[in-house]
Amino acid sequence: MAVLNPADALSVSGLHKSYDGNEVVAGIDFSVPPGTCFGLLGPNGAGKTTTLRCCLGLTAPDAGSIRLGGFAVPADAERARRRVGVVPQFDNLDPDFTVSENLMVFGRYFGLRRTDILARIPDLLEFAGLKGKESARIQTLSGGMKRRLTLARALVNNPDIVFLDEPTTGLDPQARHLIWDRLKQLTARGKTLILTTHFMDEAERLCDRLAILDHGHLVTEGAPRELIATHIEPQVVEVFGDDVAAWARSRNTLGERLEVAGDSAFFYCHDTAPLLAALADEPTLRYLHRAASLEDVFIKLTGRELRD
Amino acid sequence: MNSSNLYAFPRLGLSWLPVWQRNFLVWRKLAIPSVLGNLADPLIYxxxxxxxxxxxxPQVSGVSYVSFLAAGTVVASTMNAATFEALYSAFSRMHVQKTWDAILNTPLSLDHVLAGELVWAASKSLLSGLAILVVIAALGLTSSPLALWAIPVIFLTGLTFAAMGLIVCALAPSYDFFMYYFTLFITPMLLVSGVFFPADQLPSLVHVVATWLPLSHAVQLARPLLLGELPQNALGHVAALLAIAVVAFCIATVLTRRRLLK
Known part of the structure; x- marks a missing residue:
């Protein structure tokens, strides 16, 4: 069990949580230094959301200790949450209010004064790219706009730490890139981000460090490049075509590791030259040669089978 | 609060004010149709x-039937307004719009949310009851200054039914569930609590049970006040309504914590 460092924005040690005898979080430890972006990755049901709920003091862990922003959670969770912003997975903007009213009402939950919130609203809307939308009703906003407003709402109390639970799920590429840009601006301003996502490119791009969670256990933790270097061969060749499985299995020595899924074969190699030469003789097979990515690490560590 | 203690007594204080204020701001946008809507139905009856x-x-309990009915209408519509708010509106905010989830990510706790909802539902029912009281006064059905004491009675009645409604809200899987509460509890209570006719007309067993119901206490406070008399055993009725409100709110708080803070 790790020792909690009081300087960390968030530290979690020996966290356990069960529901009806089913251990959803089975003893995890991690810590997030201030001003960094930490990613929590894992298949559906891995325990990510439960971990976040424990960290915010919304549910009591069965065992383990959590410190958030210098406060013990759940004992002192309300004080901890004064300095925290949350972008939840599902939209819970207030549909009865306009864009500005959403920020105003939310600011009041933090005990902020009306004049202070009013003074912050222009900056928040500017940051979220929602200038001119002050009086718009929530129902008239696009999915991307709602996410950005949720992000602006999470910043209304000028938090040190921001939790983001799948912030770009369901967004088009333009909207995702805009959110990424804003999240980078936040870390540049010294804020700590704690992010869950299913998008490996998002995690690779944004996170200084990340942890992969599966079946309630922390499978690995590290910087994205470091995890790729540690867990996976540097080159990947994906081969597609009919009967690719049989072809690939008969040539499994061409890569250090081979995985077959449906009509695709994945060769993980240090040296791809012999494999590419063999593929040159197979006009019916198509292939993609690329560098190993975080997604390869994720699949290797958590398997290919569906989790829903 | 330490959320590990799901069974603690609800927390006191005024931190719930922003929650109350949120609901008030929404109501303000639709205030006139809301008041008119709450007024029309009971007045027509x-x-x-x-x-x-x-x-x-002939006279009922010594007064004209419409004067008799006036006090019953005030408390019955207070009960309805508080119940609707604590059932349908609170459930929408808890379960459909996830407004409560958003609030729980701030320094406020579920106890504050529930206290805000409780006082809000009572406040809204106070407006309903007051609107009817004003019409009753305008029609000349009450003229005693004692009728002003009906105002705190209305608020207390609202608190009691809001607290009971929040229990149902905490247990509800969907909106359909609320129908049971109305058909099995609210409507029978409306008929045996002396709103439409003196409760002593009922078979004695029913009458005895009815005197324990919260609406009976409210009727027995409001009716004499509107007719310009001091209620008998006023303290007992107030204490009964308060006790039901406190116990119901404690139960609602524990049930809602169990539902949302698992």
């Missing part, structure tokens, strides 16, 4: 039954 049925009746 009161005037229709009061003058229509009342024309066939």
């Amino acid at each position: 009161m005037l229709g039954l009061g003058y229509g049925l009342g024309g066939l009746l």
